[in-house]
Amino acid sequence: MAEMTIRDALNQALREEIIRDENVFIMGEEVAEYDGAYKVTRGLWKEFGDKRVVDTPITELGFAAVGVGAAMAGLRPVIEFMTFNFSILAADQIINHAAKMLYMSGGQFKVPIVFRGPNGSAYQVSSQHSQALEAFYANFPGLKVVMPSTPADAKGLLKSSIRDDNPVVFLEQERMYGLKGEVPEDEDFLIPLGVADVKREGTDCTIVARSMTVPLAMQAAEQMQGEFDVSVEVIDPRTIKPLDIETIVKSVKKTNRLVIAEESHAFASVGAEISYQVMEKAFDYLDAPIKRISTAEAPMPYAKNLEELALPDVPKIVAAVKEVCYL
Amino acid sequence: MAEKFLMPKLSPTMEEGQISRWLKQEGDTFEANETIAEVDTDKATMEMTALAGGTLLKILKGAGDTAALGEPIAITGEKGEDIAGLLSEISSNGRGKSPEKAEPKEEKREEKSEEVEEKVPTREEPNEVAKEGNEELKEEVSETEGRSYDYQRPEAKEDATDKSPKSKVQSPQFENGRLIVSPIAARMAVENGVDLKSVKGSGPSGRIIKRDIESAMESGQWSVVSGQKEEVQTTPSFSASQTQGASAYREETTSKMRRIIAQRLSESIGPIPTFYLTVEIEMDKALEFRKLINASLKEDEKVSVNDVIVKVAAMASLKHPFVNSSYRDDKIRFYEDADVGVAVAIDEGLITPIVRGANRKGIAEISREIKEMASRAREKKLQPEEYTGATFSISNLGMFGIKEFTAIINPPEAAILAVGTAKPTAVVEDGGFVARNLMNVTMSCDHRVIDGATGAKFLQTFKQMLENPILMLM
Numbered sequence: 001m002a003e004m005t006i007r008d009a010l011n012q013a014l015r016e017e018i019i020r021d022e023n024v025f026i027m028g029e030e031v032a033e034y035d036g037a038y039k040v041t042r043g044l045w046k047e048f049g050d051k052r053v054v055d056t057p058i059t060e061l062g063f064a065a066v067g068v069g070a071a072m073a074g075l076r077p078v079i080e081f082m083t084f085n086f087s088i089l090a091a092d093q094i095i096n097h098a099a100k101m102l103y104m105s106g107g108q109f110k111v112p113i114v115f116r117g118p119n120g121s122a123y124q125v126s127s128q129h130s131q132a133l134e135a136f137y138a139n140f141p142g143l144k145v146v147m148p149s150t151p152a153d154a155k156g157l158l159k160s161s162i163r164d165d166n167p168v169v170f171l172e173q174e175r176m177y178g179l180k181g182e183v184p185e186d187e188d189f190l191i192p193l194g195v196a197d198v199k200r201e202g203t204d205c206t207i208v209a210r211s212m213t214v215p216l217a218m219q220a221a222e223q224m225q226g227e228f229d230v231s232v233e234v235i236d237p238r239t240i241k242p243l244d245i246e247t248i249v250k251s252v253k254k255t256n257r258l259v260i261a262e263e264s265h266a267f268a269s270v271g272a273e274i275s276y277q278v279m280e281k282a283f284d285y286l287d288a289p290i291k292r293i294s295t296a297e298a299p300m301p302y303a304k305n306l307e308e309l310a311l312p313d314v315p316k317i318v319a320a321v322k323e324v325c326y327l
Numbered sequence: 328m329a330e331k332f333l334m335p336k337l338s339p340t341m342e343e344g345q346i347s348r349w350l351k352q353e354g355d356t357f358e359a360n361e362t363i364a365e366v367d368t369d370k371a372t373m374e375m376t377a378l379a380g381g382t383l384l385k386i387l388k389g390a391g392d393t394a395a396l397g398e399p400i401a402i403t404g405e406k407g408e409d410i411a412g413l414l415s416e417i418s419s420n421g422r423g424k425s426p427e428k429a430e431p432k433e434e435k436r437e438e439k440s441e442e443v444e445e446k447v448p449t450r451e452e453p454n455e456v457a458k459e460g461n462e463e464l465k466e467e468v469s470e471t472e473g474r475s476y477d478y479q480r481p482e483a484k485e486d487a488t489d490k491s492p493k494s495k496v497q498s499p500q501f502e503n504g505r506l507i508v509s510p511i512a513a514r515m516a517v518e519n520g521v522d523l524k525s526v527k528g529s530g531p532s533g534r535i536i537k538r539d540i541e542s543a544m545e546s547g548q549w550s551v552v553s554g555q556k557e558e559v560q561t562t563p564s565f566s567a568s569q570t571q572g573a574s575a576y577r578e579e580t581t582s583k584m585r586r587i588i589a590q591r592l593s594e595s596i597g598p599i600p601t602f603y604l605t606v607e608i609e610m611d612k613a614l615e616f617r618k619l620i621n622a623s624l625k626e627d628e629k630v631s632v633n634d635v636i637v638k639v640a641a642m643a644s645l646k647h648p649f650v651n652s653s654y655r656d657d658k659i660r661f662y663e664d665a666d667v668g669v670a671v672a673i674d675e676g677l678i679t680p681i682v683r684g685a686n687r688k689g690i691a692e693i694s695r696e697i698k699e700m701a702s703r704a705r706e707k708k709l710q711p712e713e714y715t716g717a718t719f720s721i722s723n724l725g726m727f728g729i730k731e732f733t734a735i736i737n738p739p740e741a742a743i744l745a746v747g748t749a750k751p752t753a754v755v756e757d758g759g760f761v762a763r764n765l766m767n768v769t770m771s772c773d774h775r776v777i778d779g780a781t782g783a784k785f786l787q788t789f790k791q792m793l794e795n796p797i798l799m800l801m
Contacts, residue, residue: 256509286510326529
């Protein structure tokens with residue numbers, strides 16, 4: 001085990017997979033000579049050269065399409081979007097082509113491609129650059145959607161995503177690139193897609209969090225334990241699709257209460273889907289209505305104070321936990 | 328406040344109930360949980376208990392009258408209250424009238440048909456109305472972020488069946504006869520038999536939540552729900568029989584399929600639709616087994632083949648509960664032990680002394696009991712409890728050289744075994760002939776509870792145990 005940031009854990013995963021499989025290559029804006037806008041691809045171009053690490057013009061639809069074609073032809077592209085906000089330009093390739101190809105070709109063409117990059121808010125990048133798109137992509141059959149929250153998960157999940165034969169939307173978080181944690185150095189360290197992780201065990205209330213809200217939920221859990229002697233269980237689904245609902249349901253059956261903390265907007269969110277599935281599978285175990293903490297129903301404000309108000313934070317999560325615990 | 332007392336749902340499939348008799352008369356007071364009337368449902372006569380104390384002010388449905396679910400059958404409240412308003416409300420919306428059900432009363436219908444025509448729902452309509460009403464109800468409840476928990480509360484039906492605007496939800500708890508309970512609290516209440524009406528809710532709008540049930544159970548300040556527990560019970564537990572020494576039993580509500588099977592087969596063949604299964608059993612090992620047992624016993628203690636068969640049948644029947652059961656229309660009664668009746672011929676006929684709990688007794692003990700009871704049976708000195716209430720019977724005519732026969736089921740038992748003689752027979756084995764003692768056993772099965780496969784599986788176990796008595800130990 002070595003301590004490293006999520007940024008370096010992703011870098012390590014990319015490097016190991018490039019070495020392991022000659023079909024793997026990285027493509028995107030500034031990924032090569034500039035080492036990536038967020039330095040996730042640092043050193044890879046120098047080490048592996050133009051063939052494996054490819055700089056593109058500012059043409060999201062174009063290089064996403066090149067990636068889909070390359071995947072159909074047998075390569076395993078990793079397409080980096082500088083932020084996932086720009087993936088909206090390439091949505092036709094992701095949704096209409098990558099997601100549908102296996103189905104519409106009657107199983108002839110698989111598309112083993114990873115679309116990765118930061119998702120959600122950063123620091124004061126305003127309305128057009130702060131969007132959390134997991135619910136959008138998770139809505140379409142054919143795509144897997146992955147969201148790591150720790151360096152180890154980032155490494156293990158990215159490696160699994162690259163090795164997966166389906167198109168994977170791999171959502172990182174800019175605010176979390178510098179987050180440190182222990183990471184196994186084993187080159188075959190994989191975390192299977194579709195398996196949730198219980199980040200903290202508890203008995204009184206379950207918080208389902210993902211990506212940026214996981215560390216917030218952990219802090220909220222600490223606070224609830226310290227101030228109210230309430231034992232909170234924190235579950236990170238890690239993969240949004242396929243969703244490991246069994247782990248969540250099992251937890252809710254134990255705690256009878258559920259709070260969902262997410263960075264996306266509330267309407268038709270992943271949290272809404274989880275709420276529905278928990279209602280369906282564990283209705284008789286609930287002691288309180290499920291509570292969600294999401295980003296405010298407004299375009300992300302630029303002003304720092306307003307941005308902070310719009311986003312989920314520890315006090316909001318604590319308040320929600322107290323509410324479902326009737327405290 | 329005077330309230331309508333509505334026909335409650337007393338069985339899962341009940342759609343209407345007929346008042347069998349009122350245990351309270353107009354003017355009588357009653358306590359919460361006290362039985363105030365008996366109601367014939369589609370299944371049985373059920374006790375109808377009050378959910379809260381009060382006075383029976385007016386009986387709207389007398390003994391013999393039929394009322395649909397949720398229809399007012401009485402008015403309850405405080406002594407001396409004015410109920411004229413309620414009565415006129417009931418008669419004006421037609422709910423106080425006799426519904427046209429299975430036994431239409433011609434006179435009444437003619438007399439009232441004019442005023443009633445528009446308002447009395449036809450047989451199908453009340454359900455439609457109820458459904459519609461329920462949907463409204465659900466929407467309203469979700470707005471208040473709670474959950475309606477109606478099943479224990481017949482009054483709650485009022486909201487669902489009454490379309491008048493005044494029945495809209497006003498306050499979330501009690502006042503209009505509705506509780507708000509979190510799903511897990513509801514579940515815990517059902518599992519522990521806690522009457523939700525006796526629990527105070529501490530959640531928003533008085534919602535009863537998990538901790539309320541927990542603290543109610545801890546403090547012991549809650550009352551048990553009557554009448555509901557039996558249906559809700561999940562783990563089988565046996566209740567003692569009224570006959571002393573007889574096997575304890577548990578009852579399960581007869582499934583709809585089971586009831587239809589029972590009904591159809593009875594129509595075809597008589598009250599007990601019987602079918603017969605015959606199996607051929609190689610008795611060599613059982614005979615040897617008996618010889619081994621007898622080697623250590625005195626002459627007058629020696630066990631017979633039939634004693635071994637009684638023991639084996641008892642052991643096998645416990646592995647196949649339907650064989651050791653009894654069909655009772657709405658219920659199937661499963662017995663904990665096998666009380667085996669053994670047919671004994673006496674001068675004037677036949678009597679079946681019972682070996683109680685034969686599954687738990689040793690073969691020597693079974694043998695001793697049968698001998699002793701058989702001799703008293705011949706002297707006509709058996710007590711009734713010694714020959715009534717078996718759970719399963721065996722008739723053995725092997726000693727008369729009968730090869731095979733069918734016996735008649737002794738109701739309410741579900742089966743009887745007819746045992747023929749064990750006779751050396753040439754059997755093909757490894758390409759040659761060998762002599763084996765073969766015995767034919769025919770089981771008569773009550774098809775209302777035992778299906779062909781059930782009976783066959785029992786006989787398979789029975790055969791295996793006799794052919795390899797050591798299996799009885801398993």
